[in-house]
Amino acid sequence: AQRVTQPEKLLSVFKGAPVELKCNYSYSGSPELFWYVQYSRQRLQLLLRHISRESIKGFTADLNKGETSFHLKKPFAQEEDSAMYYCAPGEGNLIFGKGTKLSVKP
Amino acid sequence: GAGVSQSPSNKVTEKGKDVELRCDPISGHTALYWYRQSLGQGLEFLIYFQGNSAPDKSGLPSDRFSAERTGGSVSTLTIQRTQQEDSAVYLCASSLRDPRDRGLLGSPLHFGNGTRLTVT
Numbered sequence: 001a002q003r004v005t006q007p008e009k010l011l012s013v014f015k016g017a018p019v020e021l022k023c024n025y026s027y028s029g030s031p032e033l034f035w036y037v038q039y040s041r042q043r044l045q046l047l048l049r050h051i052s053r054e055s056i057k058g059f060t061a062d063l064n065k066g067e068t069s070f071h072l073k074k075p076f077a078q079e080e081d082s083a084m085y086y087c088a089p090g091e092g093n094l095i096f097g098k099g100t101k102l103s104v105k106p
Numbered sequence: 107g108a109g110v111s112q113s114p115s116n117k118v119t120e121k122g123k124d125v126e127l128r129c130d131p132i133s134g135h136t137a138l139y140w141y142r143q144s145l146g147q148g149l150e151f152l153i154y155f156q157g158n159s160a161p162d163k164s165g166l167p168s169d170r171f172s173a174e175r176t177g178g179s180v181s182t183l184t185i186q187r188t189q190q191e192d193s194a195v196y197l198c199a200s201s202l203r204d205p206r207d208r209g210l211l212g213s214p215l216h217f218g219n220g221t222r223l224t225v226t
Binding site for chain 1: 141
């Protein structure tokens with residue numbers, strides 16, 4: 001079964017700086033991975049999934065099988081990106097990563 | 107409905123009392139999940155249902171916790187003899203397919219707004 005880990009509990013950057021939220025997975029096959037986001041006083045919602053290779057709100061996440069990583073990246077962080085971010089497997093066990101709180105300072 | 111609905115949105119109860127939390131998933135979603143979100147603890151998986159059966163109850167923290175789902179739709183999470191450490195936000199989510207099934211496209215979870223439980 002897939003397992004994901006998010007090594008950073010808190011990440012603080014200044015507006016306009018690049019941001020990378022780390023997620024590592026352990027799985028021997030082809031993983032299915034998602035990033036979810038929870039803005040203040042809003043429900044947890046899907047941000048993006050690796051299979052669609054999309055860019056949402058300027059965020060991208062590339063699956064790196066060599067490094068077993070699925071890091072979430074944005075070249076220029078905005079204050080409205082401040083939120084809690086969770087990496088999650090798309091199948092198998094349903095254990096989310098511990099989450100990373102992103103704080104973007106003005 | 108348009109999304110996953112949870113009730114009540116807030117519940118304050120005295121230690122030792124039983125509580126029932128309700129989740130109404132998106133129509134047509136066969137899989138339903140319960141998570142607990144505590145400050146500093148992230149998102150803790152409790153249980154999931156496929157239809158009315160619960161293939162994975164591994165996350166329930168004690169036998170005071172139970173859940174059921176009827177008619178393949180509404181689910182209730184019951185906590186008996188509540189303790190202060192049960193205070194948390196309880197989140198429900200639903201998805202189109204069984205997470206045990208692999209597919210070319212993942213089926214993401216759609217979350218409700220949660221029930222904030224406070225045990226005094």
